[in-house]
Amino acid sequence: MPPILSIRNLEKTYDGGFQALKPLSLDIHAGEVFALLGPNGAGKTTLISTVCGLVRPSGGQILIGGHDNQTAYRQARRLVGLVPQEMPTLQFEQVRDLIRLSRGLFGLPPDETLIERILKDLSLWDKRDAALKELSGGMKRRVLVAKALVHEPQILFLDEPTAGVDVELRRDMWRIVTDLKARGVTIILTTHYIEEAEEMADRVGVITRGELILVEEKAALMRKLGRKELKVELAEPVSVLPDSLSGLGIELADEGRSLRYIYDAQGERTGITGILNALSDAGLRFHDLHTKQSSLEEIFVDLVKDS
């Protein structure tokens, strides 16, 4: 099946001369959840704004469902829903009217049943007749999601969906993404919260300084780049590592109360057996040991640092 979104050599230099996106290519498959990670100013919003037709690219091509988003803008835009970071300056409109209007803007016939379902799904039904200015920040976020969904897009972009929201709304957002994915909607989200990507994404892209430095299945990424840490809690603390243990890659941690060893869990030899033997030879007793897989966060920090 051809990708639902195909980006080829996309680049963007803003008017002042700042190159926010270096030539970048990416295919997104129908039905996947793709998380775009990157530090502040990396180019995430520029990338999704360009795909959604809000920012004009300086070069390259974007095909959405096979439609070029420059030459066949309406067909391409119809397939896309965008939940931006901030509420546009609409204040006096009532929630349901705004959602109706959004659907109408795409030239679609009214569908009150759909609007009711979306508002109920987003816990906004009780507020359907409220003006936007009467809503809390979290509720406004929900309205943005409703607005992005009401023309039944095939791809939903969520720009930092949970930045600054409370735990309940964050969980709701995650549930909404899971439900949409189950209905076959493709989701592309930008986030600073690595746990969000870890929780939801099928694939992860890392962008930094306008460059897409990595695109990988999340599980493969964690397997490939993830390191494991072995921690050995000593029965008695030591102030220095015995000479016989130097050169094995062990570090003292927790003020001498434990030893830390990082290893590649995929490697043929982890070195753990040698370390345990060396501990025993050195007469070091331990009362516990545990291992920990490095998180996506640690992998991400390493990647961005190295680039």
Ligand SMILES: Nc1ncnc2c1ncn2[C@@H]1O[C@H](COP(=O)(O)OP(=O)(O)OP(=O)(O)O)[C@@H](O)[C@H]1O
């Ligand atoms: N309209 C603009 N004119 C000039 N430069 C811009 C414009 N919009 C964004 N930039 C610059 O482009 C770079 C990328 O910005 P962008 O908003 O895409 O980053 P981001 O990854 O979404 O960041 P954040 O995580 O902080 O939202 C930044 O250096 C920003 O200052």
